Amino acid sequence: MAAGVSTLQRRREMAAATATSGAGRCRLSKVGASRRPPPARVRVAVRLRPFVDRTARTSDPPCVRGMDSCSLEIANWRNNQETLKYQFDAFYGERSTQQDIYTGSVQPILRHLLEGQNASVLAYGPTGAGKTHTMLGSPEQPGVIPRALMDLLQLTREEGTEGRPWALSVTMSYLEIYQEKVLDLLDPASGDLVIREDCRGNILIPGLTQKPITSFADFERHFLPASRNRTVGATRLNQRSSRSHAVLLVKVDQRERLAPFRQREGKLYLIDLAGSEDNRRTGNKGLRLKESGAINTSLFVLGKVVDALNQGLPRVPYRDSKLTRLLQDSLGGSAHSILIANIAPERRFYLDTVSALNFAARSKEVINRPFTNESLQPPVLAPVKLSQKELLGPPEAKRARGPEEVEIRSPEPMAAPASASQKLSPLQKLSNMDPAMLERLLSLDRLLASQGSQGAPLLSTPKRERMVLMKTMEEKDLEIERLKMKQKELEAKVLAQKAEDSKEKENHYPTILRPLSHRTVTVAKPLKKAVVMPLQLIQEQAASPNAEIHILKNKGRKRKLESLDASEPEEKAEDCWELEISPELLAHGRKKILDLLNEGSARDLRSLQRIGPKKAQLIVGWRELHGPFSQVEDLERVEGITGKQMESFLKANILGLAAGQRCDPS
Numbered sequence: 001m002a003a004g005v006s007t008l009q010r011r012r013e014m015a016a017a018t019a020t021s022g023a024g025r026c027r028l029s030k031v032g033a034s035r036r037p038p039p040a041r042v043r044v045a046v047r048l049r050p051f052v053d054r055t056a057r058t059s060d061p062p063c064v065r066g067m068d069s070c071s072l073e074i075a076n077w078r079n080n081q082e083t084l085k086y087q088f089d090a091f092y093g094e095r096s097t098q099q100d101i102y103t104g105s106v107q108p109i110l111r112h113l114l115e116g117q118n119a120s121v122l123a124y125g126p127t128g129a130g131k132t133h134t135m136l137g138s139p140e141q142p143g144v145i146p147r148a149l150m151d152l153l154q155l156t157r158e159e160g161t162e163g164r165p166w167a168l169s170v171t172m173s174y175l176e177i178y179q180e181k182v183l184d185l186l187d188p189a190s191g192d193l194v195i196r197e198d199c200r201g202n203i204l205i206p207g208l209t210q211k212p213i214t215s216f217a218d219f220e221r222h223f224l225p226a227s228r229n230r231t232v233g234a235t236r237l238n239q240r241s242s243r244s245h246a247v248l249l250v251k252v253d254q255r256e257r258l259a260p261f262r263q264r265e266g267k268l269y270l271i272d273l274a275g276s277e278d279n280r281r282t283g284n285k286g287l288r289l290k291e292s293g294a295i296n297t298s299l300f301v302l303g304k305v306v307d308a309l310n311q312g313l314p315r316v317p318y319r320d321s322k323l324t325r326l327l328q329d330s331l332g333g334s335a336h337s338i339l340i341a342n343i344a345p346e347r348r349f350y351l352d353t354v355s356a357l358n359f360a361a362r363s364k365e366v367i368n369r370p371f372t373n374e375s376l377q378p379p380v381l382a383p384v385k386l387s388q389k390e391l392l393g394p395p396e397a398k399r400a401r402g403p404e405e406v407e408i409r410s411p412e413p414m415a416a417p418a419s420a421s422q423k424l425s426p427l428q429k430l431s432n433m434d435p436a437m438l439e440r441l442l443s444l445d446r447l448l449a450s451q452g453s454q455g456a457p458l459l460s461t462p463k464r465e466r467m468v469l470m471k472t473m474e475e476k477d478l479e480i481e482r483l484k485m486k487q488k489e490l491e492a493k494v495l496a497q498k499a500e501d502s503k504e505k506e507n508h509y510p511t512i513l514r515p516l517s518h519r520t521v522t523v524a525k526p527l528k529k530a531v532v533m534p535l536q537l538i539q540e541q542a543a544s545p546n547a548e549i550h551i552l553k554n555k556g557r558k559r560k561l562e563s564l565d566a567s568e569p570e571e572k573a574e575d576c577w578e579l580e581i582s583p584e585l586l587a588h589g590r591k592k593i594l595d596l597l598n599e600g601s602a603r604d605l606r607s608l609q610r611i612g613p614k615k616a617q618l619i620v621g622w623r624e625l626h627g628p629f630s631q632v633e634d635l636e637r638v639e640g641i642t643g644k645q646m647e648s649f650l651k652a653n654i655l656g657l658a659a660g661q662r663c664d665p666s
């Protein structure tokens, strides 16, 4: 592919983008100052292609009209007196050039790669609306892909020259998702590849070919033949219709030349999605119809993912399609994303155009939270070569293909030393937390809150700001501290009461007849309904060595009794005794489960509720591949365990274990 863009022009464009964004060469100090930049929104641009058959324009006036550089209007099919108006981050009309789209929407995000952040560009839209033209273009009109590669290579050359603090290297991978199979376009003989997630939430495809590239010629050498491997076919609407989602992945690796040898990785996804299709118009039959089903399903899931992110739902259905699973760290994750919705002016595209515009309008509200993928690494002179067998877990290893021809570095950077994180305040810990982790923590919070254990959920409205959440979490930590102190006071009182009891025993007073003083102590809100207990039962429990908490099984129901405070005056027999588990007990329960997940054998794991032999095996396999779980919610990352299952696992285990811990502090 001839890029058709001079290097000088490229440099000028980069300089302009840098000036606009206000970032640029001071990137290192900027990253050093703040590892967590503010949330970045998914930018949405709409591009209207010109009439393919220009003579048709007079007989078929366009159904879409640009209003300004950000908005457009389209006829309202329900009422032809009205138009529907849409506003986006950018609108590119029929006369816009490839360069307009690139410099306006794509070029500004490239610099984030050199900050160790991820970026992605997705071309979305109905079949025949110009996605491939936008992404790839032609030798005369090169699209986003060749332009971005040229700039990125130029940028990495400049930043990585000898004498600069970081050594940079660039690799490319190219894959397609065809009928829910992940196929390596650089190695067409390979089979369906597995999508994995590491313990930091990064999406990986073990075994995917990575080609090192140092020049645009290198890129073309790999990319052009691989593009011919992409699945295309003729439909009634497009002679060369893309039948798959094509994903070009460009990784920029940076290693610090001098101590402390930090390492960063920035990923750029350039994605040409397959077109959304209405089979009544495409005239698809047989294989085309089957392909179309897979395309529409994955795009439908993409829409659901966008909706879930917009509404702040605890479960985002990334795993429901390969496309969304792959995009997990690009949409709502750690990437700067730009969605370019391509639309066509012809009236026959009208319904597809409205549906693409509605999709794009929803995508606009997704908030991404970029973070820098940086870690400390000992100096590595040569990359480690890992076979796919080493990278895959046992089930995938069976399907592993032959030895890889390229070098693939270990996908997981080393974790930060534990001591550093232990010194952080709860708020600092929270602000350093991977956003995906934070989301999970919040969903757990919602889950517990929905059971009434801890007052209102942290995330009571989906669009609450991150800072508000953090503040609430900090207040919550303070509240926990306060409750801990209260608990200690109560325990001291119980001990004092016990000492008094023994004195009374020495004086030959029968315990059961001794007046019992008690009071209900609410450490946290009741888990369920308050439970009424007969006085005699309470008295018996009070006399037992574990009088502070009892778990009673009555008609198959667990009943938990909070601390007794013997210093208060006696209350009436019909008093209620509330069942409570304090936050610190929940924390104990979580810790116990986490320890078991990280250290238990498959057999040990089966002692947990909702974990059968198959899930136990999956957990052990995941642990071997990714290392220890950092929190219980990581279970959701295990292939084969859904978010729903994880939540039901938590419900079933945490409360029981927490209470067990309280009864048996050993």
Ligand SMILES: Nc1ncnc2c1ncn2[C@@H]1O[C@H](COP(=O)(O)OP(=O)(O)OP(=O)(O)O)[C@@H](O)[C@H]1O
Residues within 6 Å of the ligand: 048, 049, 050, 052, 125, 126, 127, 128, 129, 130, 131, 132, 133, 134, 238, 240, 241, 242, 243, 273, 274, 275, 276, 342
């Ligand atoms: N902005 C544009 N200017 C000129 N021609 C365009 C433009 N956009 C698209 N086209 C032309 O329209 C036709 C269809 O475009 P393209 O193949 O890019 O569509 P697509 O959305 O990728 O379709 P599919 O999803 O079926 O692959 C092609 O012939 C392409 O050259």
